[in-house]
Amino acid sequence: MDYSYSYDELYGQTGYFIVIDTLDNFKTSIGDTIVVTGQDGLNCGEVLNGFKRGETMFPALSGGYYELFEKDTFYMEGACGKYFLKIKTDKTVDCPFQKLRIK
Numbered sequence: 001m002d003y004s005y006s007y008d009e010l011y012g013q014t015g016y017f018i019v020i021d022t023l024d025n026f027k028t029s030i031g032d033t034i035v036v037t038g039q040d041g042l043n044c045g046e047v048l049n050g051f052k053r054g055e056t057m058f059p060a061l062s063g064g065y066y067e068l069f070e071k072d073t074f075y076m077e078g079a080c081g082k083y084f085l086k087i088k089t090d091k092t093v094d095c096p097f098q099k100l101r102i103k
Contacts, residue, residue, distance in 0.1 A: 012040040013048040035073040046078025056087040
């Protein structure tokens with residue numbers, strides 16, 4: 001987790017995620033690194049310091065909060081609800097994502 005942008009002197013939390021699968025019409029390719037912004041002290045963004053390197057999850061992302069971001073940067077809502085699903089993976093099980101897509 002990092003701090004990236006400043007909006008009215010509020011510093012937004014930033015995380016870096018690698019895309020391993022997508023749903024719907026997400027315009028980022030598998031294997032790309034994306035930037036995710038969260039809490040800045042005023043917005044309802046997710047507090048990103050609760051995530052650990054190597055965790056797998058499905059986040060619900062939007063294109064911006066105060067304004068639209070660049071194509072590789074997204075906003076994750078969170079303080080006003082839960083907008084991600086952490087996936088507990090068993091390293092011996094191959095590709096649980098296909099089963100999750102069906103659900």
